[in-house]
Amino acid sequence: MSGIAVDLVSDTVTRPGPAMRRAMAEAEVGDEQNREDPTVNRLQDMVAELLGKEAALFLPSGTMCNQVAFAVHCRPGDEILLHETAHPLLYESGGPSALVGAVMRPLAGARGLYSAEQVRQAVRPRVHYMPRTRALSVEQTANIAGGVCWPLAQVEEVCAAGRAAGLACHMDGARLMNAVVATGTPAGAFAAPFDSVWLDLTKGLGAPVGAVLAGSRAFIEEGWVFKQRLGGAMRQAGIVAAGGVFALEHHVERLAEDHKRARQLARGLAELPGLAVDADRVETNIVIFDVRGTGLTGEEFGRRTLERSGVRFSVLGPTLVRAVTHLDVPPDGVDRALAAVRAALRG
Numbered sequence: 001m002s003g004i005a006v007d008l009v010s011d012t013v014t015r016p017g018p019a020m021r022r023a024m025a026e027a028e029v030g031d032e033q034n035r036e037d038p039t040v041n042r043l044q045d046m047v048a049e050l051l052g053k054e055a056a057l058f059l060p061s062g063t064m065c066n067q068v069a070f071a072v073h074c075r076p077g078d079e080i081l082l083h084e085t086a087h088p089l090l091y092e093s094g095g096p097s098a099l100v101g102a103v104m105r106p107l108a109g110a111r112g113l114y115s116a117e118q119v120r121q122a123v124r125p126r127v128h129y130m131p132r133t134r135a136l137s138v139e140q141t142a143n144i145a146g147g148v149c150w151p152l153a154q155v156e157e158v159c160a161a162g163r164a165a166g167l168a169c170h171m172d173g174a175r176l177m178n179a180v181v182a183t184g185t186p187a188g189a190f191a192a193p194f195d196s197v198w199l200d201l202t203k204g205l206g207a208p209v210g211a212v213l214a215g216s217r218a219f220i221e222e223g224w225v226f227k228q229r230l231g232g233a234m235r236q237a238g239i240v241a242a243g244g245v246f247a248l249e250h251h252v253e254r255l256a257e258d259h260k261r262a263r264q265l266a267r268g269l270a271e272l273p274g275l276a277v278d279a280d281r282v283e284t285n286i287v288i289f290d291v292r293g294t295g296l297t298g299e300e301f302g303r304r305t306l307e308r309s310g311v312r313f314s315v316l317g318p319t320l321v322r323a324v325t326h327l328d329v330p331p332d333g334v335d336r337a338l339a340a341v342r343a344a345l346r347g
């Protein structure tokens, strides 16, 4: 978008660089719906191996990964447990209700996490007049909480509780690789307790299109049916899948750089009057801060930084603002963002 010098609105704004574009232009392609696109097949194999699952399915978006997974796990009237800030609940246009017919049951919990005990308490008794609690969903990292990593032990406990109650366990891994890089925990370890898990190619990984859902062979076979039903099957999709292959080969380790810059930004913001940010709690590439003490609303704050300095933040609530670092933030982007905030606060 013109007029934006530093775009911290999301890690979805990245654009493919020349090397990624070259890989896309030169990709071998075939008919993806017939499973004949070699680049899509390669991407699926890469992700299945990375996540330690039998098979994987390339889909146009992470949102569709959630819909397809819930459609495989649930029948109309079934209930899905997920955090009250989870993406499918807030930002998928009610998809799980509209497309799957599932009831979403929000769980509270600090920092985007919930506990095994909450799962045990939430599972409904098997009586014919209650919805059947059928699945749980974990968001790695927890976006609206500020990119918080679910600790491996907590993921394992929550899934053990879910499994004991007969639930399917699903991971929305939109930023799973951020958690992998931040914690040093292998992706396969985070994915192991889940029946289904996906990762997004278009967030920190910087590809232009797509996400990949993984699970057992039987789960993925069923996933193909819903992919087709939702209109997500494609043709020469290797052109876009090649961006994902490139991203997995070149853009994973560099996420550490985004995390470092998010911490720098948070530390700088913490020094400014009226801003509340817990810089020590920034684990990955997302910084959430409160501008209430400045006397500005989030909207006013965001408008000032954008109009005066070309720095774009996202406004999450009346006084809550979010910044996300990514590979298209210029080298001096954090300094420019802090200068923009200082200018905004000058009135």
Ligand SMILES: Cc1ncc(COP(=O)(O)O)c(C=O)c1O
Pocket (backbone or CB within 6 Å): 012, 060, 061, 062, 063, 064, 087, 088, 139, 141, 143, 172, 174, 175, 200, 202, 210, 211
């Ligand atoms: C946690 C989380 N889940 C799911 C999605 C949806 O991903 P996509 O934009 O690829 O549909 C997002 C996108 O912002 C997200 O942040």
